[in-house]
Amino acid sequence: MLDGSPRLNLASFVTTWMEPECDKLIMDSINKNYVDMDEYPVTTELQNRCVNMIARLFNAPLGDTETAMGVGTVGSSEAIMLAGLAFKRNWQNKRKAEGKTYDKPNIVTGANVQVCWEKFARYFEVELKEIKLSEGYYVMDPDKAVEMVDENTICVAAILGSTLTGEFEDVKRLNDLLVKKNDATGWNTPIHVDAASGGFIAPFIYPELEWDFRLPLVKSINVSGHKYGLVYAGIGWVVWRTQQNLPDELIFHINYLGADQPTFTLNFSKGISIFQFLVRIDPNYCSVLLAHTSWLRGTGYTNVMENCRENMLVLKEGIEKTERFNIVSKDVGVPLVAFSLKGQSFHSEFEISEMLRRFGWIVPAYTMPADAQHITVLRVVIREDFSRTLAERLVADILKVLHELDTLPSKISRKMGAEDFANVKRKKVKREKLMEVIVGWRKFVKDRKKMNGVC
Numbered sequence: 001m002l003d004g005s006p007r008l009n010l011a012s013f014v015t016t017w018m019e020p021e022c023d024k025l026i027m028d029s030i031n032k033n034y035v036d037m038d039e040y041p042v043t044t045e046l047q048n049r050c051v052n053m054i055a056r057l058f059n060a061p062l063g064d065t066e067t068a069m070g071v072g073t074v075g076s077s078e079a080i081m082l083a084g085l086a087f088k089r090n091w092q093n094k095r096k097a098e099g100k101t102y103d104k105p106n107i108v109t110g111a112n113v114q115v116c117w118e119k120f121a122r123y124f125e126v127e128l129k130e131i132k133l134s135e136g137y138y139v140m141d142p143d144k145a146v147e148m149v150d151e152n153t154i155c156v157a158a159i160l161g162s163t164l165t166g167e168f169e170d171v172k173r174l175n176d177l178l179v180k181k182n183d184a185t186g187w188n189t190p191i192h193v194d195a196a197s198g199g200f201i202a203p204f205i206y207p208e209l210e211w212d213f214r215l216p217l218v219k220s221i222n223v224s225g226h227k228y229g230l231v232y233a234g235i236g237w238v239v240w241r242t243q244q245n246l247p248d249e250l251i252f253h254i255n256y257l258g259a260d261q262p263t264f265t266l267n268f269s270k271g272i273s274i275f276q277f278l279v280r281i282d283p284n285y286c287s288v289l290l291a292h293t294s295w296l297r298g299t300g301y302t303n304v305m306e307n308c309r310e311n312m313l314v315l316k317e318g319i320e321k322t323e324r325f326n327i328v329s330k331d332v333g334v335p336l337v338a339f340s341l342k343g344q345s346f347h348s349e350f351e352i353s354e355m356l357r358r359f360g361w362i363v364p365a366y367t368m369p370a371d372a373q374h375i376t377v378l379r380v381v382i383r384e385d386f387s388r389t390l391a392e393r394l395v396a397d398i399l400k401v402l403h404e405l406d407t408l409p410s411k412i413s414r415k416m417g418a419e420d421f422a423n424v425k426r427k428k429v430k431r432e433k434l435m436e437v438i439v440g441w442r443k444f445v446k447d448r449k450k451m452n453g454v455c
């Protein structure tokens, strides 16, 4: 499972590929477990092939006959837990060998990281050292990150495609600065790239961008299949630069699947979505395979990603034309549009989000993390099936919502009381006023909702 087969000829696996047949295979296999004994040798083989392809897509330094190191996971969150554990153990082993303390590991990230990094830090007892954001700069600043690195830093995590704005962090600059710091200190601090979304975008439409194993300090990378890998939910991967980057002691060897089976995952069983790479017209297997098929549709990925980018630009221009929003996302990055209301508005992005639901749009509104909490954005992620027509319709619906809001008093002002709100308007500086509006809105939402569980 962990060290996949050498360079492959996937064509030999693909006898026929027809979308409806694949869907049927997926439905037929819905009751199957990835680790089912009958399926085991084939599913493992297929997964190894995926690992090899992905590692090579990310420019791992592998010879033609060398096998890549990696593992299939349920998604990027599991992949990140595994990558983080490997960094922690490597760091501890190094410290032990040097006769130094190893009880205070930390990890350096931007405050914009996805919650799975906070989970990793809390669950696996690693201090999370976050670089704060600022208004207009919503990704990790590599200079500040390198400054924050100390002898207890197990790795710096950079994101290729921030969840909040889609922006790619500058991994090249981070690498170059860290190389210098490592030379000066002898610490050897490595980099992990969280390419949950960007891992299947950058190689196809920004091939010149250096963010992956071309940079010497990048030791592991995760990617989700169910984001821009274009497959159903329940599949992700983590790949390591070389075998040495994954400590052997973390790998378990089991034989109850009929042969020696190395395993390094948090969950043993998996759903059939991992068989999504399925193309082989053998009706018994389903998940790893569908990912294979997508790869195999030649330039399919490049076309899909270019199309997403074009539709993102159509949407962005439409939103700009309303003259009511600032665009917060960048043209280069995950194809999404993140935007904020311009200037001082008596309505909030939350109200726009809520009103768009009436037209069938679910456009989340959220506040930025520290120190940019006073900024609220709306975000539209452009996926394969989001057409130009939909982009135009969304702009038209946003205009309708704005028009309606212009004729209404703000919900927050009603909730807070017109007088209070007028005071807020008069007395507070812009930033404080916005915070008050956000707090008012949060209270408004909380009053209406009962939490039944956690997600």
Ligand SMILES: Cc1ncc(COP(=O)(O)O)c(C=O)c1O
Pocket: 074, 075, 076, 077, 078, 114, 116, 159, 161, 162, 163, 194, 196, 197, 224, 236
């Ligand atoms: C940057 C980033 N990392 C990690 C994750 C977690 O990915 P998954 O849902 O595949 O566990 C996400 C999900 O949104 C993400 O955007």
